[in-house]
Amino acid sequence: MEEGWWRGPGLDALIAAVSALERGSWALLHALGLAPLVHGQPAWPFGARVSVAMLTLDPSHARRVGMVMLLLAAAVLAGLLAALLRWPLRSRKASAVALGLGAALLAGAAWTWPAPELLWAPAVPTSFHRLPDAVAGEAALHGGRLYAQHCAACHGANGDGDGPQAEGGPRWPPTLNRGLLWRRSDGELFWHLRHGMADGQGQPTMPALPHELPDDAAWALLAWLQLHAAGQQLARAGEWQLPLAAPALDVRCDGAAPRELQALRGQRLRIVALRPDQPALREDPRFQTVTLSPAPRAQAEGCEAVSEAAWQAYALVAGVAPDALAGTEFLVDRDGWLRARRKADDAPWSDAMLVCRGSGAASGAMADAGADGLERLLARMDAEPVRPVRGGRLH
Numbered sequence: 001m002e003e004g005w006w007r008g009p010g011l012d013a014l015i016a017a018v019s020a021l022e023r024g025s026w027a028l029l030h031a032l033g034l035a036p037l038v039h040g041q042p043a044w045p046f047g048a049r050v051s052v053a054m055l056t057l058d059p060s061h062a063r064r065v066g067m068v069m070l071l072l073a074a075a076v077l078a079g080l081l082a083a084l085l086r087w088p089l090r091s092r093k094a095s096a097v098a099l100g101l102g103a104a105l106l107a108g109a110a111w112t113w114p115a116p117e118l119l120w121a122p123a124v125p126t127s128f129h130r131l132p133d134a135v136a137g138e139a140a141l142h143g144g145r146l147y148a149q150h151c152a153a154c155h156g157a158n159g160d161g162d163g164p165q166a167e168g169g170p171r172w173p174p175t176l177n178r179g180l181l182w183r184r185s186d187g188e189l190f191w192h193l194r195h196g197m198a199d200g201q202g203q204p205t206m207p208a209l210p211h212e213l214p215d216d217a218a219w220a221l222l223a224w225l226q227l228h229a230a231g232q233q234l235a236r237a238g239e240w241q242l243p244l245a246a247p248a249l250d251v252r253c254d255g256a257a258p259r260e261l262q263a264l265r266g267q268r269l270r271i272v273a274l275r276p277d278q279p280a281l282r283e284d285p286r287f288q289t290v291t292l293s294p295a296p297r298a299q300a301e302g303c304e305a306v307s308e309a310a311w312q313a314y315a316l317v318a319g320v321a322p323d324a325l326a327g328t329e330f331l332v333d334r335d336g337w338l339r340a341r342r343k344a345d346d347a348p349w350s351d352a353m354l355v356c357r358g359s360g361a362a363s364g365a366m367a368d369a370g371a372d373g374l375e376r377l378l379a380r381m382d383a384e385p386v387r388p389v390r391g392g393r394l395h
């Protein structure tokens, strides 16, 4: 198979299969009592996990891992077939052939087995932990304060690794605004915050978060850092360089019970930040409009979300102060990724406002030049879906 395939659909399928296997064995171990709770979620009991970063970086390694998985799956099927032939069908000979085939497939898998240093990455007990939803929703309110208090001295007021204490330690603190937070899983970052970090000689490089702070403080910090880093990228480079799920909202449409933003997946959304006294925007049939306000609006109509925390979260990802957010619009694609932003005083929508580019083919060809700016933008959003790999995991 072409190696290119192992960078695209083959890689996605492989990562999904590896993830499913890891999560499946983890759930099984937990059910058997072998993965007790750590920091509120089942612990990953091994010191290693499959390195998804390596699969992404090296297509020939990915192909090898893919082959091994196919061979192992075929060997399991041959084993099942052998059992079926041996017992219910009572055909010893055919069963022996199937068994031989299974053994050959196993030998093939062992022969193809990839180098361990490529296959495995170090893991911590919280490698597979997920950021609790309840914390994510409120993180924008508390994370910034915690950051200023406990982290800014080293990592700098804006996360660039330039705080007054940056120099003192054995290692320079990294900038938190580039890809770092996306390369690791949430759970691994959490472990590093909660337990601190050390260099190869065991010399502490980063202090652990104080004991008196609950786990939720570490999660809130992480969620805040991710929103903040996205906003810093947008403010400096003019784009969200890494995939960013639309921050959580409780959306109430025409007075019905509120639903989470996730429940609206599958539709294109426009999220418009408006102060309570600003008039709602006109609906557009090309997407569902959700009006976000920090406080209840005088005239409730259509779909709206009222939340101070969400207002602050959207201000963070837009890279502006909360008072400067009013009038900003965001477009969310059908998979829930934030894709485009239009500021209050910008020109009408155009495809240049696609600030999170997907991975698909270069655009141009798909939308005809005569279509309006929004039409072209939406066409590109659909044609260039986001590759949802984060911390080497599918979301």
Ligand code: HEC
Pocket (backbone or CB within 6 Å): 147, 150, 151, 152, 153, 154, 155, 165, 169, 171, 172, 173, 174, 176, 180, 184, 188, 189, 192, 193, 197, 198, 199, 205, 206, 207, 209, 221, 225
């Ligand atoms: C005393 C200085 C110092 C303080 C205080 C500090 N850090 Fe760090 N931080 C570092 C250094 C140094 C590293 C690099 C450690 C290494 O690679 O061994 C680091 C690494 C990190 C990383 C990268 C972790 C990874 O997986 O590679 C994150 C995220 C981080 N810090 C966040 C924080 C947060 C959030 C706080 C506040 C709760 C904080 N840091 C407080 C110095 C500090």
